[in-house]
Amino acid sequence: MLSELNGKTALVTGASRGIGAATAVALAANGCSRVVIHYNSHAEGAQQVMQRIKAAGAATEALQADLSTPAGIRGFRDALRATAPEVDILVNNAGFLVQRSSFVDFPEDLFDRVMDLNFRSAWFVGQECAPAMVRKGWGVIVNLSSIAARNGGGPGAAIYAASKAAVACVTKGMAKELAPKGVRVNAVSPGTVDNHFHQVFSSREMLDNMLKMTPAGKLGSDEEVADTILFLCSDASRYIHGQTIEINGGMFMV
Ligand SMILES: NC(=O)c1ccc[n+]([C@@H]2O[C@H](COP(=O)([O-])OP(=O)(O)OC[C@H]3O[C@@H](n4cnc5c(N)ncnc54)[C@H](OP(=O)(O)O)[C@@H]3O)[C@@H](O)[C@H]2O)c1
Known part of the structure; x- marks a missing residue:
């Protein structure tokens, strides 16, 4: 339990499975009184995560939105305003590779969907939540970047990698503006x-090759990433601003 989370409302996007689900449950188990979750297609997963949040003692509700279009992001902002206008902790986790495609074949609509989901949504959902945090003089935002932002991404994932590099970059801009205001x-x-992400986008052979490049001798788990997000939500990280914390078993160290 982290006493600084007591009474806090958290919003975790993309919490129907994977890293987002583990993070939402961890925030509830560590003191948040309300954890609002977002999902897109996996309603059943969202229901299961809500059960786990309730079992951990927090109130919860789920909001559905496709965040891969500007209209979907605007609709989600409207729903948030009606349901949870005062979020203290925002985890901008929703993200996906969407589809692998080579540079020469990459279609325009895929470019937009990948950038909107992974980058635009983090910026504008953050814009929705930040004013209440500033009013209270306390808030935390954690964005999800990726190792792809550092190494350019795997096959057919260049725009996904670019979207995650953009996330790491605007994390600094957001932090510079909000740090003086307690956020x-x-x-x-x-x-x-x-996890599910690589079940969709990577073969077992690709994962085995990634494992060979990982000094820790294992691939990561949802809970290991959630623990790092929890640390960034806690007072233990109170002097950390604008950083992107690499969590990769030592796969990438520079
Ligand atoms: N897995 C990895 O190795 C890895 C590495 C680096 C970074 N990441 C990042 O970590 C974050 C979480 O990913 P994960 O690994 O937990 O993957 P995951 O298990 O596949 O979960 C992805 C989450 O994003 C949501 N999402 C997908 N498309 C969406 C859309 N169009 N609109 C709104 N939400 C959508 C999904 O919702 P539904 O399932 O309800 O559709 C799901 O909740 C992502 O930002 C990802 O890019 C993952």
Whole structure:
């Protein structure tokens, strides 16, 4: 339990599975009194996560939105204003590679969807939540970047990598503006997490190759990333602003 989280409302986007689900449950188990979760297609997963949040003692509700279009992001902002206008902790976790495609074949609509989901949504959902944090003089925003931002991404993932590099960059801009107002903004940058994301986009052979490049001798888990996000939400990280914390078992060290 982290006493500084007592009474706080958290919002975790993309919390129907994976890193977001583990983070939402961890925030509830560590003292948040309300954890609002967002999902897109996996309503059943969202229901299961809500059960786990309630079992941990927090109130919860789920909001559905496709964040891969500007209209979807605007609709989500409207829903937030009606349901949870005062979020203290925002975890901008929703993200996806969407589809692997080579540079020469990459279609314009895919470019927009990848950038909107991974980058635009973090910026504008943050813009929705920040004013209440500033009014209270306390708030935390954690964005999800990726190791892809550092190494350019795997096959057909250049725009996903670019979107995650943009997330790491605006994390600094957000932090510079909000730090004097009591709001801390940071990012986490996972390496390869062995979860739904890679079940969709990577073969077992690709994952085995990534494992060979990982000094820790294992791929990451949702809970290991959630623990780092929890640290960034806690007072233990109170002097950390604008940083992107790499969590990758040593796969990338520079
Ligand atoms: N897994 C990795 O190795 C890895 C590495 C680096 C960074 N990341 C980042 O970590 C974050 C969480 O990913 P994960 O690994 O936990 O993957 P995941 O298990 O596939 O979960 C992705 C989450 O994002 C949501 N999402 C997907 N498309 C969406 C859309 N169009 N609109 C709104 N929400 C959408 C999903 O919602 P539904 O399931 O309800 O559709 C789900 O809750 C992402 O930002 C990802 O880019 C992951």
